[in-house]
Amino acid sequence: MTFDRIAALIAAIGTGQFYDRVLALLGTLVDCERRLVIKYSRFAAPEFLVNESLDEESTRNYLGWLYRLDPLLRLVSEGNVPAVTTFAQMRSEDRSNAFYDEIFKSGKIFDELVLFLEAPGGAYIAFCFDHGSRLATPEEIAAFSAVEPVVAEAHRLHVQNAIAGGLGSIYGDRRVGVLVTDAGGQAIYRNSAWEATVADEQCADLVRLAFSVGQREPSHWHEHVLHWEYLDLDIAQVRSSRILFLESHAPGYLKTDIETALAAFCSQYRLSHRERQIVEKTMLGYPTSLIAEKLELSAGTIKNYKQRLYLKLDITSEREIFSLFMSHLLGHL
Template sequence: MNEVFRDHKRVAAAIAAVVDAVGHQGFYAIVLETLGQYIDCERWLAIKYSRFSAPEFIVNTSLSHEAVEQYMSHLYRIDPLLRLVTEDRVPSVVTFSLMQNEDDSNVYYDEIFKSGQILDELTLMLPVIGGGYLGFCFDREYTLFNEDEIAFFTALYPIIVAAHAAHMRTESLEGLGALFGNGKVGVLTLGGDNRIIYQNPAWHALAGHAFGNETLEFILSQPELIAVHVEGLIAHWEYSRNVSASATSVRAVFLEQKSEGYIQTDVKEFFEQFYDTYHLSPRERQLVEKTLRGYSMPVIAEKLDLSLGTVRNYKQRLYAKLDITSEREIFSLFMMHMFGQS
């Protein structure tokens, strides 16, 4: 009974801290730090997934500047969370270790995690205005997230969503600055009398002077949430129900530059193209595939029923053919091929 009581106190304390953060300028950082304490995690980030634009970091205490640059340059295109958003089947709470077992292509994202010294990641996906999602991601270096931790976050999820919605309503007075103020998605909010309430810097940059009232009227004449191509951009609008409870007639219009998006092609096709490009033998193909899955040389030897010495010899010849010197370079070379940079 004492253990149950302690669990209830733990949940109540987390709820109190999350609710107390509503309206604070550092809401997202506060909530992430608060939740991280309850699962023994000191590395977290908040990343916003928009309908069409590339993801954007809102808070980051996990990835280095170099890792963020690599992610934003092209690696986001194999982010399993972006795949879930793209396919419109976003779970409330998920871990990377669970996603690995769901789709073969997720296995190779593990190499990106290793470069950031991440073993597992637990993520809460919160819906945001504009049809996107905000991922609260907690990273672990040495241990996987267990069922109790997943259950704890699952129990808290409705409270966190409600607190986030409440925070968005307070932020609406400032144009949702924490989510969109410095972002790449243009946002314009209009009152019931079509009076402009807010424009973020990205709206000014994307719309420019040529984006007049006729263009705006055309966007608003489309059904709610339907995307249209305007001036080389993608535009959509929606009523701000989740943002302004007292002003349901407020409309939010979004302008996005379409990113290359999640790679829809089967990863196996990229492997076949990669093998053909470098004229790899059947055995060399096996070595590349298993290396990218993160298997060590002893495990590869066991799986291929070869001696460790034979695997070393094969790898040396493979390295010479690819003009590389390490396993990490195999991954880099394959990523360059996947994204058309080789």
């Protein structure tokens, strides 16, 4: 870690460059080029704030449906979010979760080192460093843990300064509307996402709807979820204030039992027990040689099974097995 990076982080507090600067600071502590920043909200789908890891197609797949297998989303949805963690450390004992974790990681992620920052509204900002072929080292994990209190305090100051300074988007996000009111319910801050969704003449009614239920309790407005909480910020003009969040409701972490899902998929396509074994291991990213070893068959036999499997499923590649299974799974929820 360099003092220049710390100075750059401090200078970015309250500006749109804050999360880039945090990522750059953490990047000095780990040998990794694939990195990104993701915001996890209570109800909306995750959103990339910085993406230096995924290509355009992978980004579309993640935001479209793959996020529902994201182990980090599972932590957030369960309310069990450590300040620093890795994929290896969060290995699940649950069979379904473990299977989904392996599918998620099959996209060239061997391990991921993550630092979480808590944000108002039950949201979390995750700084993720993807390792393609190795585990995060104990030294990297310790370095992230050591710097986390500094980054967390800088983040607290960033949020309050972004609100006080009228920054168009506190988190750099575009999905979640944010409104801050004074003690009397008058709006003193709104982000660009709120302004794009809520007309001026609707704002007062929406504030009343939010405050008709308790803190952090959700209300529904059209296809959106509205919730609020008291704002604990040490700035004179926003003391005793409340912050409202307007989120588009998106499907959350996938909780379907994997055995039931695989059985239904194989039944629909009339797959044999052996074909099911091959489908399962293919989705976990196993190469033909390893599938053959696991099933105690020759590589040639596995290739023959796969060719017959492709005909049954009307596909031409291993990649399509995964897509077909996920389409089946998500279509039956």
